[in-house]
Amino acid sequence: MTVVLKSAAFRAEREGSWRELERILAAAQRHGIRSLLPQELSRLPVLYRAALSSLSVARATSLDKNLLEYLESLSSRAYLAVYAAHRHPLEALADFFARRFPRAVRAHWPHLALAFALLLGGLWAGFALTRADPDRFYAFVNPFLSQGRGPASTTASLREVLYAREDAARMLKSFAMFLFTNNARVGITAFALGFVGGLPSALLLFGTGLMMGAFGALYASRGLSVEFWAWVLPHGVTELSAVALCGAAGMALGQALLFPGREERRAGLSRRGREAAVVVLGAVALFFLAGLVEGIFRQLVHAVPVRYAVAGVSSLLLGAYLFGAGRAGGRT
């Protein structure tokens, strides 16, 4: 006589459904989950739950090591297939700009307010300090960015930069892309620096403000304020907002790390990190727009009123988008 163990009988009874699940998973792995037939797709979650239940039963009743390992692995594979992100990247992108990004920005309003305060504080400090002593300009402005401008420059040469034509007309598009990638990289870094406490992100914001303020003071000292801000603001509205967003994301990360509150630190960090990453991706898109305006529009349009009009309209649009978009509809 042959005694069939309970666990062997259990396996004989369930093995068919495991094999079916295995087959569907193999197909999904080879050709993507989208290639599955409708009936296979509808079987997948059923079979997944059956495998999980088999695993629970086997853990309690079977001592066949190979069977336990197999069920563990099968359940894990099915779990990963069932609970993976199944959206096409492009589809996710559309949803991102329509809802997720503006929502994430609004969720970060305290950090964003602090970021703008740091930017404006830096601006004010840079302006006031450079007004008091023009030589401080060199302390605040990276020589790489000043393009030779400084308190020693003549008013005419300073003015010329605001309406630069020289080689710009030929290299507009590459200049725009260079500005964009550079800014985006700095922005992403500002976010990532949140992991070391967020202080570098805050410093970056303040430093950007200082530099702007120093430039403002330099131009103000030559009576070119109106034209200078007409030069800065058309792209500056978008670009500085993006800088502020990245800085805010970095500070949110730093906050989660340093002041986790009631939440467990690691859980808080990953929750904040995910939200902040959404803000940063949106900011990268804003940098792209700002790069286009800075690299192309600014070089082609020199009329001061038009420049101010563009700055005004873009700040209105940006504000309306970030404040209003994605409010309708349920939470995702």
Add this chain to the structure above:
Amino acid sequence: MSPSLAAEPAGRAHEVVTPEGVPLRLEVAAAGDRVGALLLDLLFIALLTAGLLLPLVALAMVSVVGVDLVLAAAVLAVFLVRTFYFVWFELAWQGQTPGKRRLGIRAVDAQGGPLSAEAILARNLTRELELFLPMIALFAPGAAFPGAPGWLALLSLGWMLAFGFLPLFNRDRLRVGDLVAGTVVIRAPAAVLLEDLSIRARAAHEFTEAQLDVYGVFELQVLEGVLRGAGQPGHDEAVRTVAEKIREKLGVEGAAGDDQAFLEAFYAALRGRLEKRLLFGRRRRSKHDRL
């Protein structure tokens, strides 16, 4: 596949609880596999960039389009590939990139939920800090910080090392991006269902309860490993040695050519005994456990 004799899984386990409430043990990917996957991906990024740039250069050479447009496209392409290569593939391939796929590893949510797009973004946007920025600072300090002194390059090397080696200092091999996103990189599970050994047993051997109480689960599963090793070098010898040892312990005599059948019968009987006890809530882990 060769069944291991060890009772514990080889790698570090990361346990997730599925939304259905069942805990699953996932094996954390080895550091070497992570590095291998990263190097492969960096290679693919380089190839992809070259593949995008070469046609652009060719276009500029034959001056079909202006230098400006080509340069703009090149700058944009390099940036997009570098920044979004990982994000794109992890979104499209459920936590895998080409490098990860080749090495058989994947990123999953550490808590057991679905791997969200936000998590993928967060875990990859920090690469700028962890990898690319220090690399630039190391190889071209002038580009990152004009006029930077040598000690700054050294500092960034230390930075890269500190963040690069972070995975070695925690149990789940988490890098900065994993911490920020709440993800963990695991070995993609793969196991094969082999035949149930208990149904092979013939009734030629009978065992008393006292004989079956000699061993526990650990010994049973070691025996399973031995029996599943058929076809491997040294299998016959292992079977003979183990059979002798068990016979000695049980105090039974055995025929010479009978070892395999004896072990199979003993395996089935022992498993039956231990599983019956399991149903009553008593798991005897090894022979050292009390009855």
